[in-house]
Amino acid sequence: MTASRVLVLNSGSSSVKYQLLDMRDSSRLAVGLVERIGEATSRLVHSPLTGGGAQRRERSGPIADHDAALKAVAEELTQDGLGLDSPELAAIGHRVVHGGLRFTEPTVIDEDVLAEVERLVPVAPLHNPANITGIRTAQALRPDLPQVAVFDTAFHTTMPEAAARYAIDVETADAHRIRRYGFHGTSHAYVSRRTAALLGKDPSEVNVIVLHLGNGASASAVAGGRCVDTSMGLTPLEGLVMGTRSGDIDPAVTFHLKRVAGMSVDDIDQLLNKRSGLLGLCGDNDMREIRRRIDEGDERARLAFDIYIHRLRKYIGAYYAVLGRVDAIAFTAGVGENAAPVREAAVAGLEELGLVLDPERNAVRSDEPRIISANSGRVVVAVVPTDEEMEIAQQTFSLVKSLSGPGNA
Numbered sequence: 001m002t003a004s005r006v007l008v009l010n011s012g013s014s015s016v017k018y019q020l021l022d023m024r025d026s027s028r029l030a031v032g033l034v035e036r037i038g039e040a041t042s043r044l045v046h047s048p049l050t051g052g053g054a055q056r057r058e059r060s061g062p063i064a065d066h067d068a069a070l071k072a073v074a075e076e077l078t079q080d081g082l083g084l085d086s087p088e089l090a091a092i093g094h095r096v097v098h099g100g101l102r103f104t105e106p107t108v109i110d111e112d113v114l115a116e117v118e119r120l121v122p123v124a125p126l127h128n129p130a131n132i133t134g135i136r137t138a139q140a141l142r143p144d145l146p147q148v149a150v151f152d153t154a155f156h157t158t159m160p161e162a163a164a165r166y167a168i169d170v171e172t173a174d175a176h177r178i179r180r181y182g183f184h185g186t187s188h189a190y191v192s193r194r195t196a197a198l199l200g201k202d203p204s205e206v207n208v209i210v211l212h213l214g215n216g217a218s219a220s221a222v223a224g225g226r227c228v229d230t231s232m233g234l235t236p237l238e239g240l241v242m243g244t245r246s247g248d249i250d251p252a253v254t255f256h257l258k259r260v261a262g263m264s265v266d267d268i269d270q271l272l273n274k275r276s277g278l279l280g281l282c283g284d285n286d287m288r289e290i291r292r293r294i295d296e297g298d299e300r301a302r303l304a305f306d307i308y309i310h311r312l313r314k315y316i317g318a319y320y321a322v323l324g325r326v327d328a329i330a331f332t333a334g335v336g337e338n339a340a341p342v343r344e345a346a347v348a349g350l351e352e353l354g355l356v357l358d359p360e361r362n363a364v365r366s367d368e369p370r371i372i373s374a375n376s377g378r379v380v381v382a383v384v385p386t387d388e389e390m391e392i393a394q395q396t397f398s399l400v401k402s403l404s405g406p407g408n409a
């Protein structure tokens with residue numbers, strides 16, 4: 001196979017993020033974003049990364065739907081000599097949020113696969129419909145090309161039943177597919193592998209706790225390259241305190257809000273997903289702003305930070321017990337990669353667990369994976385920038401390569 005380019009699409013309900021990569025050297029050829037699709041104020045921001053000195057371009061004005069969005073993206077790429085009709089394009093890789101239990105690997109999309117992604121809409125009502133729209137649109141644009149789904153849940157399908165099941169009536173749970181699926185799996189897979197590489201080891205040799213701390217946040221316990229527990233559950237609401245999501249709460253809070261506060265199920269859904277977490281606690285969900293307010297002596301921001309850190313430390317402790325032996329803890333995503341005070345507070349005082357930060361290493365700013373623990377610490381603490389698009393592109397490319405290889409012709 002000579003075609004070596006992969007287009008990665010991450011389709012949200014009103015946005016499409018995309019990257020075009022060349023897998024010969026894993027370089028990025030173009031990146032961009034279409035947002036506010038369906039509104040009058042849609043915007044496309046496109047950055048070609050080839051030809052040195054190429055400029056970021058922006059278009060504003062209504063983009064009616066995903067079809068129009070992808071056509072606009074195709075036009076931008078054509079302008080850079082990277083058109084989607086090029087024979088160099090090997091495949092389109094789609095981020096698909098919920099793959100349930102069936103999809104444990106990247107999968108070439110056909111009608112049967114789409115039907116299963118559709119069947120999972122009740123457990124991913126916000127994400128899967130948008131992903132399906134993105135896939136259908138891309139199929140219409142290049143019907144001849146392999147389209148590959150890379151699922152956010154796939155990495156977590158190795159979780160043992162003891163970790164994945166909720167302790168509720170089994171028949172009810174099974175009838176409605178209620179269990180812990182976990183999300184951000186592409187990031188947890190990529191970061192746990194990169195962390196093993198940073199240690200100079202094969203992933204099968206190391207146990208890693210991955211802390212993906214972005215606007216959404218999740219932790220995972222990875223034993224020998226396989227996920228054995230993760231903090232998100234049936235939906236991305238469970239687990240850590242996030243930008244706008246509460247993470248773990250007593251489920252009875254929801255009954256209470258309905259019975260006593262008279263809120264509807266949709267109101268409660270909105271409250272816990274959109275108006276809770278750091279935003280609900282202090283009015284800001286950006287960690288930079290929260291740190292700035294703390295430096296000015298703001299008490300609400302301080303409390304929000306403390307609650308965030310307390311939950312994070314609970315998960316570190318829990319995953320320590322789940323794994324038995326921990327070789328490394330990896331911080332990733334917007335907060336994990338950039339917020340040194342969060343990393344410091346998350347492991348402060350845990351020397352007994354082998355966790356000792358080196359303050360100077362922790363203060364370094366870099367896009368590279370790096371160790372921030374002191375040489376005296378038994379456990380390596382690391383910052384490992386995530387790259388979900390690269391992981392999707394790599395998984396997509398190796399799948400299509402294996403299909404077109406000898407013996408599969």
Ligand code: AMP
Pocket residue numbers: 213214215216243285286287288333334335338339
């Ligand atoms: P993500 O979802 O991975 O894109 O992460 C987004 C979040 O990262 C933002 O909401 C910020 O809170 C956080 N973030 C980004 N840069 C910084 C920074 N320099 N310091 C602290 N937090 C940051």
